[in-house]
Amino acid sequence: MMDKxxxxxxxxxxxxxxxxxxxxxAGVSRIQYPTNVRIIRLPCSGRINPLYIVKALQNGVxxxxxxGCHPGDxxxxxxxxxxxxxxxxxxxxxxxxxxEPERVQFSWVSASEGPRFAQIVKKVVNEVKEIGPIEKMVKxx
Amino acid sequence: MTEIEMTDGxxxxxxxxFFKKLLGSSxxxxxxxxxxxxxxxxxxxxxxxxxxxxxxxxxxxxxxxxARIVSKLTTKDSDQKIAAMLRPCEIRALVxxxxxxxxxxxxxxxxxxxxxxxxxxxxxxxxxxxxxxxGSVTIDFLKGIQVNKEISEIRTACRLCHxxxxxxxxxxxxxMGRDLNxxxxxxxxxxxxxxxxxxxxxxxxxxxxxxxxxxxREKDRRxxxxxxxxxxxxxxxxxxxxxxINCQNCRNVCPICYCKQCVFEGPISxxxxxxxxxxxxxxxxxxxxxxxxxxxxxxxxxVLTSCVACGQCEAACPNKIPLGxxxxxxxxxxxxxxxxxAGRSIDEELPLSAFRxxxxxxxxx
Ligand code: SF4
Ligand code: SF4
Ligand code: FES
Numbered sequence: 001m002m003d004k005x006x007x008x009x010x011x012x013x014x015x016x017x018x019x020x021x022x023x024x025x026a027g028v029s030r031i032q033y034p035t036n037v038r039i040i041r042l043p044c045s046g047r048i049n050p051l052y053i054v055k056a057l058q059n060g061v062x063x064x065x066x067x068g069c070h071p072g073d074x075x076x077x078x079x080x081x082x083x084x085x086x087x088x089x090x091x092x093x094x095x096x097x098x099x100e101p102e103r104v105q106f107s108w109v110s111a112s113e114g115p116r117f118a119q120i121v122k123k124v125v126n127e128v129k130e131i132g133p134i135e136k137m138v139k140x141x
Numbered sequence: 142m143t144e145i146e147m148t149d150g151x152x153x154x155x156x157x158x159f160f161k162k163l164l165g166s167s168x169x170x171x172x173x174x175x176x177x178x179x180x181x182x183x184x185x186x187x188x189x190x191x192x193x194x195x196x197x198x199x200x201x202x203x204x205x206x207x208a209r210i211v212s213k214l215t216t217k218d219s220d221q222k223i224a225a226m227l228r229p230c231e232i233r234a235l236v237x238x239x240x241x242x243x244x245x246x247x248x249x250x251x252x253x254x255x256x257x258x259x260x261x262x263x264x265x266x267x268x269x270x271x272x273x274x275x276g277s278v279t280i281d282f283l284k285g286i287q288v289n290k291e292i293s294e295i296r297t298a299c300r301l302c303h304x305x306x307x308x309x310x311x312x313x314x315x316x317m318g319r320d321l322n323x324x325x326x327x328x329x330x331x332x333x334x335x336x337x338x339x340x341x342x343x344x345x346x347x348x349x350x351x352x353x354x355x356x357x358r359e360k361d362r363r364x365x366x367x368x369x370x371x372x373x374x375x376x377x378x379x380x381x382x383x384x385x386i387n388c389q390n391c392r393n394v395c396p397i398c399y400c401k402q403c404v405f406e407g408p409i410s411x412x413x414x415x416x417x418x419x420x421x422x423x424x425x426x427x428x429x430x431x432x433x434x435x436x437x438x439x440x441x442x443x444v445l446t447s448c449v450a451c452g453q454c455e456a457a458c459p460n461k462i463p464l465g466x467x468x469x470x471x472x473x474x475x476x477x478x479x480x481x482x483a484g485r486s487i488d489e490e491l492p493l494s495a496f497r498x499x500x501x502x503x504x505x506x
Binding site: 050051054055058059060078081082084085086088089090092093094096097098136137 | 376377378404420423424434435438439441442445446470471474475478479492493496
């Protein structure tokens with residue numbers, strides 16, 4: 001059941017060169033998007049360590065978004081490809097262990113895609129709202 | 142001749158003779174073989190052939206995954222050639238370690254053997270003690286296997302294993318589909334193996350029909366068992382939360398856990414009191430020690446792509462957390478997703494160092 005007043009906390013790990021700039025553009029263009037995201041800037045999505053995602057969830061963050069450059073556009077050539085596999089691996093076993101797939105999401109946003117960034121954030125926030133606060137990991141550990 | 146006739150039904154002695162011959166031939170400088178020592182069967186590195194006394198690669202016990210031992214022996218230098226007698230899960234772990242650059246096989250002759258499963262070390266040793274270490278535990282075990290008896294002591298990891306014939310070995314000792322009282326078949330699995338057998342005056346024979354049938358039958362049996370075991374739903378997070386004492390035995394024995402220094406031993410998991418208090422304040426309560434789940438998830442993200450489901454982690458857990466079956470399940474899923482199979486081939490790139498551009502669309506969610 002959806003709690004109307006539940007405001008999830010989402011941490012977004014964004015690549016400096018693309019998604020972070022995309023978020024910035026969304027802000028500068030005054031595009032409205034939910035304030036539930038806390039943004040952490042990474043030098044490249046390839047810098048994501050599965051540990052960060054787990055640690056965030058364990059500390060009560062309701063959802064995590066990782067976003068990097070579009071395939072082929074990574075400034076370090078293959079950082080986003082490496083990130084993609086690492087991410088898919090983590091998500092695969094988290095889901096098998098009972099963590100809802102909506103809580104860990106991955107996307108590509110370029111520096112010029114302000115509206116797309118806003119739209120992805122909306123989608124993630126809505127989906128996490130739907131499933132409610134994270135309890136499984138926080139309560140137990 | 143590859144089919145070695147049994148003189149008195151003592152296959153261990155026959156295999157021992159093979160290793161003696163190998164050592165005597167100066168093809169290798171030493172052999173790594175499991176031998177009966179102090180009531181257990183453990184790996185031994187042997188240089189002189191009179192010390193090959195109690196070889197028993199068929200004892201149903203696997204104290205350590207020997208890929209770790211081979212890693213120890215070969216990472217620094219690998220000039221001298223050695224032969225190693227390994228079970229299928231040990232060979233598969235070794236293949237992964239080679240790819241992780243933590244073992245070398247250039248000067249290693251891998252002798253593989255069909256595996257019928259193993260008991261826990263304590264089960265094996267206590268049974269062996271009951272029988273005054275007379276070797277009957279191995280014989281009874283194999284007799285049971287030959288008549289398809291359900292042996293309840295076989296570890297879950299072995300029950301679930303469907304890679305019980307040695308792939309990627311230079312020389313393979315074939316047991317399935319044979320009457321173990323009559324003969325043992327030694328086959329070449331590589332050009333190198335062929336060369337060695339020739340040098341020893343043993344010739345290679347093709348795979349037999351009976352064996353193929355026996356292997357298929359065994360695979361079928363295990364598939365059913367696997368389905369049964371997988372039905373038992375275990376809430377792993379719940380189990381970890383209540384039973385794990387964070388001793389980290391599981392990572393110490395895992396052949397794949399590859400970090401030279403575990404992150405959980407370094408400064409990354411040393412926090413100030415204030416940090417702990419801030420977490421406790423935020424959550425209202427902080428379970429201590431606090432990093433257990435993080436430890437397990439980190440281990441999973443490191444090893445699942447290369448995990449060979451040997452179950453050593455489960456064997457080492459003091460609280461009997463069913464890690465083996467969980468890793469079996471999760472590694473299967475992850476490897477299937479990445480179209481990879483741990484231990485299958487030395488040439489297949491590790492999945493986290495390979496990628497295709499087109500796969501990214503599929504990951505986006
Ligand atoms: S995680 Fe467990 S089952 Fe997998 S390789 Fe390591 S010890 Fe073996
Ligand atoms: S061996 Fe068992 S108790 Fe020790 S850290 Fe691993 S799961 Fe936890
Ligand atoms: S630089 Fe943006 S993902 Fe690598």
